[in-house]
Amino acid sequence: MLTIKGGIPIKSSQKFFHQLILLYRPFENRLNIELNKHELHRAQWTILYYLFHNGSSTNVEIAHYQGVEKPTITRTIISLEEKDYVKQVKGKDRREKRIQLTPKGMAVYESVRITIDEFEEEILTGISEQEQQETIRILEAIRKNIMN
Amino acid sequence: MLTIKGGIPIKSSQKFFHQLILLYRPFENRLNIELNKHELHRAQWTILYYLFHNGSSTNVEIAHYQGVEKPTITRTIISLEEKDYVKQVKGKDRREKRIQLTPKGMAVYESVRITIDEFEEEILTGISEQEQQETIRILEAIRKNIMN
DNA sequence: GGATAATAGTTAGCAAGAGTAACCATATAA
DNA sequence: TTATATGGTTACTCTTGCTAACTATTATCC
Numbered sequence: 001m002l003t004i005k006g007g008i009p010i011k012s013s014q015k016f017f018h019q020l021i022l023l024y025r026p027f028e029n030r031l032n033i034e035l036n037k038h039e040l041h042r043a044q045w046t047i048l049y050y051l052f053h054n055g056s057s058t059n060v061e062i063a064h065y066q067g068v069e070k071p072t073i074t075r076t077i078i079s080l081e082e083k084d085y086v087k088q089v090k091g092k093d094r095r096e097k098r099i100q101l102t103p104k105g106m107a108v109y110e111s112v113r114i115t116i117d118e119f120e121e122e123i124l125t126g127i128s129e130q131e132q133q134e135t136i137r138i139l140e141a142i143r144k145n146i147m148n
Numbered sequence: 149m150l151t152i153k154g155g156i157p158i159k160s161s162q163k164f165f166h167q168l169i170l171l172y173r174p175f176e177n178r179l180n181i182e183l184n185k186h187e188l189h190r191a192q193w194t195i196l197y198y199l200f201h202n203g204s205s206t207n208v209e210i211a212h213y214q215g216v217e218k219p220t221i222t223r224t225i226i227s228l229e230e231k232d233y234v235k236q237v238k239g240k241d242r243r244e245k246r247i248q249l250t251p252k253g254m255a256v257y258e259s260v261r262i263t264i265d266e267f268e269e270e271i272l273t274g275i276s277e278q279e280q281q282e283t284i285r286i287l288e289a290i291r292k293n294i295m296n
Numbered sequence: 297g298g299a300t301a302a303t304a305g306t307t308a309g310c311a312a313g314a315g316t317a318a319c320c321a322t323a324t325a326a
Numbered sequence: 327t328t329a330t331a332t333g334g335t336t337a338c339t340c341t342t343g344c345t346a347a348c349t350a351t352t353a354t355c356c
Contacts, residue, residue, distance in 0.1 A: 095305070
């Protein structure tokens, strides 16, 4: 329940959070180093990932899924359009701007995927399949708790 | 091993990473909302946390622990000095700038701690003590894998 | 049918947080 | 004593996010 560190008791929930915060910076740094090999950043990559797995999507869908505001997505989409990785397709509205991967975007995704797979394997070294599944479940549950 | 989503198989390592990325934004947003009640940001809070648990520390120690560069810490320390939450104490060198919490900083930490404790409990709802411990262990292991 | 609401998206401007490069001052080693 | 290493700062840039205010289109309500 409590661990002692320098005389001050630490609740496991505290430690949990601290660990989550501490993990993110090194993680994102390394991820961006991998992505820079392909001249991409994390925000662009997560949108490629989403489009690859979900097909054509709107700004709002992506923003909602990622838990960020619309203008954030707009900017990233523009940068992906400039690279010719995504293109606009007709939506059900004239308001709606439906976005999907171009063949070039698809190819880039597949290529980056290889780099990222290696990275993922590397930093999950020593963590069993079952532990990974279990942790995924817990991270999902936390996300739900936060987003209600 | 593989889950299927829209016909595309996803390795659990991929899902793991995606989940980690997806968790962070909502998490930091909510954390900052809590911290804003005390006019703090995450970067300041993590330094208060570190100093509270580790006593007086140098810029380099903190930077190394958090996995960020020195100038990042310098900036945040300055903002904490302006609030009179930390102060400089004599180090073993004239180069070294050793920092510790002021009584005011200590009091603020304790007060913010209450807010954060509630937040932590809230978003860990439904996750057992044992699952938390297990996940802490895994997050630590990943961090080590990243940082070598 | 026309005024009002809601929805999708963009633009402009700002802030947090991080990085790099170059630098100063001090301490250590050769 | 000269060269190198260490601790820290300054100046500048980048990414990523936010809010507020806007346009355009669609839906709703009276």
